[in-house]
Amino acid sequence: NAGVTQTPKFQVLKTGQSMTLQCAQDMNHEYMSWYRQDPGMGLRLIHYSVGAGITDQGEVPNGYNVSRSTTEDFPLRLLSAAPSQTSVYFCASSYTTGGEQPQHFGDGTRLSIL
């Protein structure tokens, strides 16, 4: 009964380093998305996927890449970390994007870029 699992929970990086935030769901959800949450800014969509092999950009995609090779996994890659990417990152999933289909959120990854 894991739901949406994000790893790591905390990470500190140096400017210029790259890393991958992992997200996995075991609910057979088609739709997955990545958000960042900053103080006073609310949740902002980075990238999303409507199924394996399909990804698209959200509101703030610059500096991030995603891929969706399986239904279960949706990793987020930081190509060259910058201090402006210090944030809390949430992965979310749902069966579809229609109707009363709430998004289920992972516990988040707290990322600090020095």
Next chain:
Amino acid sequence: GQNIDQPTEMTATEGAIVQINCTYQTSGFNGLFWYQQHAGEAPTFLSYNVLDGLEEKGRFSSFLSRSKGYSYLLLKELQMKDSASYLCAVRTGDQAGTALIFGKGTTLSVSS
């Protein structure tokens, strides 16, 4: 552009009733969600409205007026555990991949 407005902070006392308002101006509308988020935790789903009117779920109710671009979340019989942020989110279309646009959230503090 897309704009969702909520009050930043609200305070209330145990046992009281509080109403958190949300106004939206979006390019389309296909449903409005309310989420609760305790400090340091993930958002959790509270309610969904797509038609005008009131939806009730126990102590929580949510109202929608599409013509006014307005919703509210009503919390009754407040408890200390209701201290959290409440996020209003609008789904802006019905095509596959239409994402949720979130407001900045309202931090509710409940005191005894």
